[in-house]
Amino acid sequence: MSNDLLPIGRFARLCRLSVKQLRHYDELGLLSPAWVDPASGYRYYRPDQARDALTVGMLRELDVPLSAVARVLAGQGADALRVARDRLEAEVARRRRALRLLDRVLAEGLPETAVSVVREPARRVRTASEPATPMAIAPATGACVARLLDGFAGVPSLVGLFPLDMAEEFEVRVALESPSGEDVLPGGAFAQALHVGPYEEIALTVHAVLAWFGDHGHAPAGPVREVYLNDPASTPPEDLETRVLIRLEDVR
Known part of the structure; x- marks a missing residue:
């Protein structure tokens, strides 16, 4: 030695x-x-x-993952550090959204959104999907929408489809109603609430609908559906309207 x-x-x-x-x-x-x-x-x-x-x-x-640290030590760190920075930026954005939601809950209390039961018909749709994480739902959804609307003419009817359980990684899907669509969005009985406001606050309305399930003893079945009623390009975020629907698994 x-x-x-x-x-x-x-x-x-x-x-x-x-x-x-x-x-x-x-x-x-x-x-x-x-x-x-x-x-x-x-x-x-x-x-x-x-x-x-x-x-x-x-x-x-700086919260750089160990895999990226290893690449830095090997002299191959520039790309790894850029990826780590993007992850950190996404996490900061997610926490800012969480702070805005928390501020709203502090100001207004937990949401008591009106929930009703509606019957939805089956619809023929085209779908697009993207892998996502809880920190990157918006870009994954946007990528799906962009693919579906590429070359589309007319007023689109878009539905976001999100899992009930948000794991570390999951699949985001978006459906575009189309008579010639190759997929079918099943119909049935749904608990429904209208969300008014930014998309990033839809979680509060989803919470209210799921709380309704608990209060009424029904079983929810995913995915959570978000039916977008406005064009976000021409509608202020505070005026956006979105129908939130979750199927009643125990009602036919």
Whole structure:
């Protein structure tokens, strides 16, 4: 063993990392020690590894994923950091939306939207789908709409279709009513409420409809349908109207 090597405790203090973090990064193959004592298993590091260790610590404080950190250490980090920045920007936008919703709840209380039961006919539709995460619903929905309206003439009748359970990753679908559509949007009995306001606040109306299910002992069946009644390009966000529908699984 070289006398220049630093034991893990001293190296951790130099790099402002914990011993536990260094062990974890070693297990991931992200920052391996220069030498491991075969008898004790104790880890030792070279002083010139401090720069990499400090880089790891700084990027993790910025919420850069470990996979992107590894690419930075390998000298291939520009694209990875741009992706990490986009993720962080999307998270900031999501939290801003959450703050606006929370402000509305604080000002007005939990929504008590009027809910009614309606029967919807089956409709022939064309559909488009996109993978999404809770932080990226809007761009995924917009991409679906753009594909459906490409070359379309007339006044579109669009329906957003979203899962009841928002997992880490899920599929967003948008349906365009069309007599020649290859898909069928099933009919049946639905609980319905009218949402007036920005699309980003529709979650409050969905909450109200699902609360109605609980109050009345019915079982909801996904997906949640959002029927868009206005053109967002020409309608102020506060005046947008959206029908929110959730099918009653136990009513035929």
